Amino acid sequence: MTASESTDRPYGAFPVRIGLQVQPQHAQYADIRRTVAAAEEIGVDVVFNWDHFYPLSGEPEGLHFECWTMLAAWAEATERVEIGALVTCNSYRNPDLLADMARTVDHISDGRLIFGIGSGWFEKDYDEYGYEFGTAGGRLDALGEALPRIEQRWTKLNPKPTRDIPVLIGGGGEKKTLKLVAQHANIWHGFGDAETIAHKHAVLDEHCKTIGRDPGEIERSVAVGDKRPEETGKQLLDVGTRLFTVHAGGPDYDLGLLREWVTWRDEVNAK
Structure with missing residues (x-):
């Protein structure tokens, strides 16, 4: 029996969806806008950007x-498409302001907004814009404090x-991040091969069990990078992934x- 068929993890309740992360780097905005329009025409379910101030590559x-x-x-x-950040950095904005931005x-x-959020990690963003970088644990603690404020403000x-x-919520930390997912998220977004993702799902399910939440309420998402569906689709599907996100970077956004x-x-x- 696969994870997607398990009565303990009924992820099959979610249809398969495809996301596109349009990386807002090395391109003029007109090119980004055209890419989003083309993705919607192709039939993508969700279009994401990211929350950084500088390119992450190139x-x-x-x-x-x-x-x-x-x-x-x-x-x-x-x-038609849902839109969101993959993911917003919690450190950059007052949580109540961020909630208001998201509501708007x-x-x-x-x-059609998906509120993607994480604790932040790209140190250059912090240094250049005057935010305190601190520690990974401290940033996760701050995220844990911000999420109830965001929910209350809504x-x-x-x-x-x-x-x-x-x-x-994006990230695979098993002690803090996945616990926050169990407490607050509708979607978990992770990275890795099917074996890694299956392990993270099991940890998340245990956090859900601890707080009395049905793990089947949480849609499972993964970044597929440059992998083709025949390379990794079935394996990720069988361990419960339902939202598969491709990325495209500028200046030439290839949507093949x-x-x-x-x-x-x-x-x-259709099956």
């Missing part, structure tokens, strides 16, 4: 754009969000691999 001082102002623009420029993009998009805003905004994953999604969901 020329370190290359072209780059900010995350949340871009998400607001995408909310106006798209009609939720309304602009008519309820209940106080007028108007309230259009829906219960789905929270995606995305098309393969969308075709594979349709074939799997």
Whole structure:
């Protein structure tokens, strides 16, 4: 019996979905906007960016754009796809302000925002913009403090969000991050091969069991990198992955691999 078939982890309740992370680096915004439009036309389910201030690869001082102002623009420029950051850095904004920003993009998009968040890791962002980098553990503790504030602020805003905004938490730390996923997230996003992901799922399920939450409520997401669906799709599917995210970087955003994953999604969901 595979993890996806297990009564303990009924991840099969979620359909297979495909995401695209449009890395907002080394490209003009017009190219980014065209890529998002093309991805929506191809049929992708979710389009993500990321929350950094500098490129993560290539020329370190290359072209780059900010995350949340871009998400607001995408909310106006798209009609169907869900949008979000993969992931927002908790360190950069007051949690209550971030909740308000997310609520606003939720309304602009008519309820298509996924609120992706993590504790932060890219030290250059912190140093250049004047944030305290601290320690990995301290940043995770800060995330744990911020999430209840964000959730509470959503209940106080007028108007309230259009829906219960789905929270995606990224990261594989087993003691802190996956515990936060069990407590707060609708989606967990991780990295690695099927064996690694299966192990993380088992740890997450145990955290859910400890707090009395049904692990089947949490959609399982993974970054597939440059892997083709025939290389890794079935293996990740069998251990419970349901959201598969391809990345594309500028200046020339190649969506060939995305098309393969969308075709594979349709074939799997049709069975």
